[in-house]
Amino acid sequence: MTTRTIDDERLAQFATDLRGDVIGPDDAAYDDARAVWNGLIDRRPAVIARCRGVADVRAALAFAWAHDLTATVRGGGHNVAGTAVCDGGLVVDLSRMDAVTVDPGGPTARVEGGATWADVDRETQAFGLAVPGGVVSDTGVGGLTLGGGIGHLRRTHGLSCDNLLSVDLVTAGGDVVTASADEHPDLFWGLRGGGGGLGVATAFEFECHPVGPDVATCLVFYSATELRSALRKLRSFAVDAPDEVSTLVFAGELPEEDLFRGTDLHRQKFAVMACYAGPVDEGKRALAPLRELAEPMADVSGTVPYVEFQQVLDGDYPDGLRYYWKSLFLADLSDGAIDRIVDWAEAAPSPLSTVDVWHLGGAIDRTDPAAGAFAGRGAPFLLGVEANWEAPATDDANVQWVRDCVADMCRFSDGTVYLNFPGFFEEGASGAFGPSYERLAALRDEYDPTGLFAGAQSSDGAADRESSA
Numbered sequence: 346m347t348t349r350t351i352d353d354e355r356l357a358q359f360a361t362d363l364r365g366d367v368i369g370p371d372d373a374a375y376d377d378a379r380a381v382w383n384g385l386i387d388r389r390p391a392v393i394a395r396c397r398g399v400a401d402v403r404a405a406l407a408f409a410w411a412h413d414l415t416a417t418v419r420g421g422g423h424n425v426a427g428t429a430v431c432d433g434g435l436v437v438d439l440s441r442m443d444a445v446t447v448d449p450g451g452p453t454a455r456v457e458g459g460a461t462w463a464d465v466d467r468e469t470q471a472f473g474l475a476v477p478g479g480v481v482s483d484t485g486v487g488g489l490t491l492g493g494g495i496g497h498l499r500r501t502h503g504l505s506c507d508n509l510l511s512v513d514l515v516t517a518g519g520d521v522v523t524a525s526a527d528e529h530p531d532l533f534w535g536l537r538g539g540g541g542g543l544g545v546a547t548a549f550e551f552e553c554h555p556v557g558p559d560v561a562t563c564l565v566f567y568s569a570t571e572l573r574s575a576l577r578k579l580r581s582f583a584v585d586a587p588d589e590v591s592t593l594v595f596a597g598e599l600p601e602e603d604l605f606r607g608t609d610l611h612r613q614k615f616a617v618m619a620c621y622a623g624p625v626d627e628g629k630r631a632l633a634p635l636r637e638l639a640e641p642m643a644d645v646s647g648t649v650p651y652v653e654f655q656q657v658l659d660g661d662y663p664d665g666l667r668y669y670w671k672s673l674f675l676a677d678l679s680d681g682a683i684d685r686i687v688d689w690a691e692a693a694p695s696p697l698s699t700v701d702v703w704h705l706g707g708a709i710d711r712t713d714p715a716a717g718a719f720a721g722r723g724a725p726f727l728l729g730v731e732a733n734w735e736a737p738a739t740d741d742a743n744v745q746w747v748r749d750c751v752a753d754m755c756r757f758s759d760g761t762v763y764l765n766f767p768g769f770f771e772e773g774a775s776g777a778f779g780p781s782y783e784r785l786a787a788l789r790d791e792y793d794p795t796g797l798f799a800g801a802q803s804s805d806g807a808a809d810r811e812s813s814a
Contacts (some may be wrong), residue, residue, distance in 0.1 A: 351391055351412060357762045362404045365397040365441060377597045378438070379430055381419075385740065395438040398803075401517045402437060402545050409435040416798050418545050421461050421485020424768050426668045428541070429488075433687050437488070437545055447472055452553040452621055453510060458487045458546050462496075462519045465551075467653045472725040475651060477554035479765075480593070480618075482656045492764035493538045495727065497654065500554055500591045500707030501555045503620035506537040507712045508646065511678070513548040513681050517797040525550075533574030537717025539781065540764050542789045542798045554622075557630065557651035561621040561628025563592075563635045563643045566604065568704050569613030571639035572596055573687050576702065579617075580639050580678045584723065592619040595731075596690035597699035604643045613691060620654055659789060662733070669732040669744045671751045672766035673758040674724035678702065681788035682757040689730070689750040694742045700750065701729035720779035729766050 351369070360367040368378045369392050370736040378393045392415060394405035397694075412435075419429035419438045430436055439459035445468040446455045448507045452474050456465055462478035465486060471476050477498040486505075494505020502508065505599060511525035512533065522544075524533040535543055537699045566573060586592070596615035607614075617635050621628025625648050636646055677681060690700040706725055714722045721727065730750045745770070761779045778785050793799075 353775070355412070356392065357371055359392070359394075359408050361369025362802040363394060363396070363401050363407075365401045365438075367393040368395065369372075369486060370392040374520065378611075379436070380665075381424075381427050381577055382662075382664050383425055383427050383668045384465070385669065386430065388427065388430040388432045390431055390436045393431050393436040393438055395441055396745075397441050399513070399515060399521060399547050402439075402547055403519050403521070405435060405437045406515060406517065406519055409797060416504070416797050418458075418526050418541065418798075420459055420487035421483065421489075423481075423484045423667050424488045424492075424765070425564075425594070426767050435584040438608040439545075440548070445469075446555070447474065449474065449553075452555075454536070454551045454553050456549045456551065458484050458556070460486045461780065462486060462655065465653050470556075470650075472525055472553075473555055473558060476553055477508055478655070479505070480784050481658050481662055483659060483713045486549060487723070489765060491538070491546065491550060492540050493721065495703060495705075495763065495765070496746050497591050497620050498554070498556065498622050499705065499709055500586075500588045503539070503708040503712055503804055504719060506717055507535075507708070508539055508552045508554075510550040510552055512536050512546050512550075514544040514546055515546040516786040517793040518794070523702040531564070531674055531740075531788060532792065534716070535718050535785055539778065539785045539788075543792045544798075553568060554708060556622055559625055559648050560654060561617070561618040561632055562649055562654050563632040564619060564647055565636050565641050566599065566601070566614050566643040568642055569596060569687075569690065570692070570725045572615045572785070573683055575615065575617070575638040576678060576683045576686065577680070578634075579702070579704070580683075582634055583678075584811075586704070587621075587623075587631055589621050589628070590619055591707075592617065592635060593701060594618075595684070595701040595729075597693055598696035599699070600696050601643075607641065608693035611696065612642075615690070618657075620651075635716050643645045661697075663730040667732075667734050667740065667743070667770065669747050670766040671730050671747050671753060671768040672763040673728045673762065674705075674721045674761045675702075675726040675728050675754075675757050676724065676801045677757070678726050679757065684755070685757075689746075692746065692750075693732070694739060694746055695732060695734035697735075698743065698746070699729075699731050699732040699733075699802050701731060703727040703729065718778060719764075720782040721763060724761070727763055728752075728758070729763070731766075
């Protein structure tokens with residue numbers, strides 16, 4: 346798409362109005378500023394407003410209104426659908442708004458909208474605390490939280506959105522509001538797992554929990570020949586697993602050069618990753634069965650700082666790689682589902698791709714489903730299908746593998762998907778929100794009646810809405 350142009354005089358005035366930076370297509374910084382984590386995304390906004398505070402955000406939205414531009418919001422820029430950027434619109438870039446302030450007496454943390462989970466972990470762990478985040482530390486707090494937020498502490502302390510106490514928001518009309526259980530409760534409901542389109546979230550207040558500083562962890566690699574048996578054992582393990590254990594299995598080639606050499610490097614494998622959010626000695630005992638599912642090819646389990654465990658997967662998801670991910674909440678991990686997971690993992694066209702199984706339940710299910718728009722409560726497992734690849738020439742093959750896998754696996758699901766693994770929202774948003782769909786659509790109509798945020802994922806089926814907004 347051709348980038349919409351705005352005359353130099355108007356851009357110059359906008360730059361004067363902003364404390365942050367205004368970046369247009371003619372600026373040397375433009376290509377870096379419009380690039381996001383997913384190298385598959387190549388969009389050209391008309392203008393990027395790199396904000397430094399709430400006043401900048403208001404000014405950016407006013408500029409978008411005045412020039413009939415749609416707006417997207419960039420927090421960490423890590424949404425796999427690339428929805429932080431748009432063609433021909435305005436990007437509200439919050440990356441310079443990344444402060445984290447911890448109140449250990451609460452215990453709570455106030456987190457600005459451009460912070461990453463690495464920023465949060467660094468500050469909270471100084472007090473022996475944590476906020477449930479994701480499993481890749483350079484993911485943005487805003488996008489992950491507003492899409493739900495499934496991470497290593499999920500079964501113990503719930504989703505990221507379950508730990509929200511309040512959200513500071515600039516609405517499409519430029520109003521600055523705080524949404525919580527007591528103020529604007531309908532808006533707060535929508536922000537707890539409903540994704541974007543309700544405004545620009547400039548700050549979050551989270552409940553913190555005692556975690557670490559050291560945690561017992563499991564990370565074991567097995568031959569793919571044992572995957573079918575191991576998933577059945579995991580199904581049995583999950584029945585009585587303590588809530589302190591959150592387990593993730595990912596299957597593929599897993600070419601970890603620091604662990605494997607020779608023919609082992611490119612053999613099909615699966616890994617079992619888990620941590621115990623409690624005393625280390627208890628954790629070692631609780632995690633032991635996961636280390637004995639078969640004969641390990643490599644076992645790097647141990648007691649590590651929580652911050653370090655949060656960063657284990659960072660190197661596997663570098664900026665600029667090509668990504669396409671989709672998901673389904675599974676009704677069960679049946680023998681039939683397991684058989685198909687094994688087959689689809691073997692069929693991946695890229696050695697970097699995986700089929701993942703996340704054990705859910707615990708604190709996720711103890712949260713009242715009516716407390717937020719997140720639609721996946723009650724599902725015992727989440728299926729994640731990740732195409733990760735390098736060569737543009739293989740784009741179609743990798744995308745099709747994911748789509749075919751998900752279409753096949755729908756028989757084991759009610760069709761509900763995890764908003765942070767959305768593909769490109771090509772099927773619309775109804776599957777992401779389930780029974781919350783109609784209520785969320787009405788809420789977006791109330792807070793964004795003219796579609797200022799129509800470039801982000803929405804309940805009306807628009808293709809690309811930004812879960813950081």
